[in-house]
Structure formats: structure tokens, C-alpha cells
Amino acid sequence: MATGLDSAEGLSRRRPGRPVRAARLRLSGLFWRHPWAKALLLLAPPLLAFGLVYLAALVALFVSSFWTVNPFTTEIEHVWTLSNYRTLWDAGAYHQIAYRTIGIAAVVTVTDAILAFPLGYFMARIAGGRSRAFVFVAVLLPLWSSYLIRVYIWRLILDNDGVLNWSLRKVGLPAANIGYSNWAVWLVFTYVWLPFMILPVYGALERIPESFVEASRDLGASAFTTFRRVILPLALPGVVAGSIFTFSLTLGDYVTPLLAGGASSQFIGNVVYDSVGVSNNVPFAAAFAAIPLVVMAVYLLIARKLGAFEAL
């Protein structure tokens, strides 16, 4: 270290501001000898900000779910009670909403995986450089263009006077009229989250070394066996990584059920949204929001076991 400082002294001799530079060098030396100090200095601000806001917020969510709202004054009463959870447990309507939310989230995830896998396979293993880049951008741009707009456009398409019914009429088929139904919710969710599934699936498929496939074929496996025994297991973490997004995003949404769904399309998110925006019952909303939190926590633990975090 001493030699390093000496040569640096020599370098700085030709410049003004020597004391400043010497101090800077001493500091650099200090960080070099004590990497811990640097790591701490770098990590402390983001971790503090995160801990003070996000983790504290999750704790606040959990705590306030045990509070209640006084029905007369609409003030929050800071008394520990299980009454919010009891309401959720007792009312069958809330069970139905929870099942619908989780069910549609699961179906959307499976649909997206089915749509995404062949496309990812084509991109990773068949397409040439140019068409691969083209498809990549074609998937990436919708991912980043406005979520709200992409939900809204389906309202226009599925409307009774929309493009879908117009096209069906043109080819002589009866009108579909699936607007404002759970079918519409499924379709719109599948549409908006599809790029989130495609990218990790493609990423996982692309990382499979060609030599693995060749080895499998050399050892006499058929194309199908190679696919089933080599490619599919290696691509699975990518599918699971994508499913974290499709499942979680559907679980936590209220915009699509509200805009694309009908009277019987209420999601957990809609109840939470109404509790905060209309009836001003934050503790009850917090209690209902705890359900997707728990579901996702379990899901993430399983995903971690399946190696999805490396494919994120």
C-alpha cells in the first residue's frame, strides 16, 4: 500500500490542490483496507430508506388490520381485535371473492405460460438474430406501454358495438358479447401480463447450452424425450419466475376487474379499493389485503425452492 501512495504522490506533484488529493488518496486507501466500511456506507442509505418505509409499511398493514373503525365517528380505534378477520371468515361473499381472485390469477398464469412457451422456444432456439431482435422488441414495447390504456382498449374491443362483434358478424358468426364478464377479466389479464411471462421463459430457454441437447440426442434420446427430460426441466425456473409476476399482479389488481369485468367480477382488490375510497374503513381493507400477502409469501417460498429467483 505504501508504494501505491508513493507513486500517487509523484503523480500529484505536478498538480495544484495537493492536500485535497492526498486526503482523497488516504480515504481510498482506507476503503481498500477496510472494504467493510465501504460496503456499509453503500448499503446503509438504501437499506435504511427501505426499512423505514417499506418494511415499516408492511408492519403498519399488519397492525392496522387488527384495529377497527368506529361506525359513528369513522375514526380509527386503536384497540386490538380480531373483528375484521371474523367478518372475513363469516361472510360467504368474501370467501367467494377470495376464491375468484386466486382462481382467475391461477388460470391467467397457466394461459400465459401456454402462450409464452412456444414463443420463447422459437426466439431462443429457432429464430435468427434479426427476427429474434424483432420479436424481443415487439414483446418489450407492450410491456412498457401504459397498463391502463391496454386494459381500456379491451373495453372498446369487447363492447357490443366493438371490433370483436363486428369481425364475427363479417365472417357470419353470432355475436360473442363477452364484455363485462369474468371471461373478459381473464382475457384482459392474460393480455396485459403476457410479456412478463415471455421474457423470463425466453431467458431460461436461451441459457440452455446447445451441447446438452446434442449430448441427449447422441445418447439416443428422441426429440420429444430430449424436450421432456432436458429442455423442460431447465426452462422450468423461467416459467416459475414469470408466474410470480402474472400471479402476483393479477392477485393485487382492481383496475381490470373494475373496467373489464361485470357485477360478479369483484376481486379482493376491489373490496380493498372500495373500503379505502368509499367506506373509509382502512383496518378492514388492511385485513383483506393480508390474504394476498400470505398467498404470495407461500408462493415465493415455493418459487425459491424451484430456483426461480436465479431466473428473475
Add this chain to the structure above:
Amino acid sequence: MEQRSTRIALAAWTTLVVLFLWIPLALIMVYAFNKSNVQSWPIAGFTTHWFHVAWTSSDVRGALWLSVRVALIATTAAILLGSAAAFAVARFAFFGRDAVSFLFILPIALPGIVTGMALNSFFIAGHIDANMWTIVIGHATFCIVIVYNNVLARLRRSSPSLIEASQDLGADGLQTFRFVIWPVLSTALVAGGLLAFALSFDEVVVTFFTAGAQNTLPLLIFGYIRLGQQLPVVNAIAFAMIVVTVIPVALAQRLMRDTGVLRRGAAATLAAK
């Protein structure tokens, strides 16, 4: 190599899925020029009138200005905090490093209403009234991970020996940063920043829970759509938003490709919403 029939089938499937992704976007571009108030197909006639209405609306302008300010501040915070965290995680092995990575992913891995409700309860418990800064805080928490992922991917590709070489040659920390780290990092930072900006600008699910009376642009549009008001204006804004998002995303994509990070970093870039 796959059989010819398999290849053709996969190419056809890919074409169909890409069309599925793009036909709705193309349609909204057409609707923006709809002459009629009624949003039926085919559109009644061609006009650019609604762009003028949208551009001169004070509600739209106010919401747009708020969205831009929020996105700028949240992106700046995300760049500072996200890159600091990425440096620590890339350069140092420490106890709980995986936990840190996991922690940063949480705001986007957890459902939107969980993050939104958590922040809402937090602000209420802390007696903090909703204002522009509560929106910024919400956006910054999930923008950090985008910058973090972009920078981390870039740092993992660059060799730590470059930094050691720079120090051996007598450069101090600042010089090493300026002449060695920055050239490697700058495009990843810009790309991460652009994507963070795009995400903040577009966010609606969490924003509802952190905004008070004021409207960001997505909140304003959400209100219009829900109440069935001003739909022609919504169409015009939709057109503009699609065109405007294409630019930063295409730019970010180019920046990441320059150093070949894109292919591997593709999924990392994605950990975005």
C-alpha cells in the same frame, strides 16, 4: 435441430402471439382519430380535434405536470439508492446478501394492493397527509429495484480487476469512479433510469392508495374511464402515451444492447413492474 414442421408451427404461433399483443395497440391508435363521441367500430370519421381538446384541458395539463414531477423525483431517488445497493451487492460478499436482493424485489413481487394498502396504513398511522411526496415515496420503493437490477447486471459483467488496476496505477476513488467505473456503468444507469421513469409515469394501482385529492395522469384517465367521461380525450392521450413510451424503451433497449448485456439482462430488466 427441430423438424421443419415444428419450426413452421412455432413460427406461426409466435406470429399469432405478437399479433395478439399488437392489434389492440393499433386499434387504440385508430380510435384516437374517431370523430364521434360514441366509441363503436368502425369509427365514424376522421378528426384530430380531440388532440387539441386533450392538450388544452387544464385537468390533463395539471395531471401531466404532477406525473412528470413525481417520476423525475422518484427516478432520481431510485438511481441513487438502487445503484448504491447494486455496488454493495456486486462487490462484497456479506452475511444476508441474498436477503437484501430479496428485499428489493418485494415491492414488485408482492401484489399491488398489498404494497398500496401497506403504504396507506403507514401514512395514516404516521399521521402523514397524502401529498405529492407520499406518491413519490410509493413510486421510489418499486423503482429502486429496476435501477438495482440494471446496474447489478452490468457490474457482474465488468471485471473487478479493472478497479484494482486503476488503484495500482495511483488513481484515487473518485478518479477510479470517473475514468473506470462510470464508462462501464453510464448506459446501464441511463437505461435503468428511463425504465424507472416509464414505470412511475404509468403506475396506477399503488398510486391510488398514496395520492390524496390530486391526480396523476393515470389516475385522471382511470377516473374518466370509470365514469365514462371524456372518452375521446382518453383515446387521444392513449395515442400520445403509446408513442411517448416507445421512445424511452427503445432507447433503453439500445443502451443495454451496446454492451451485450441485453440478452442475459433481459429477464433482469423485466423485473420491472
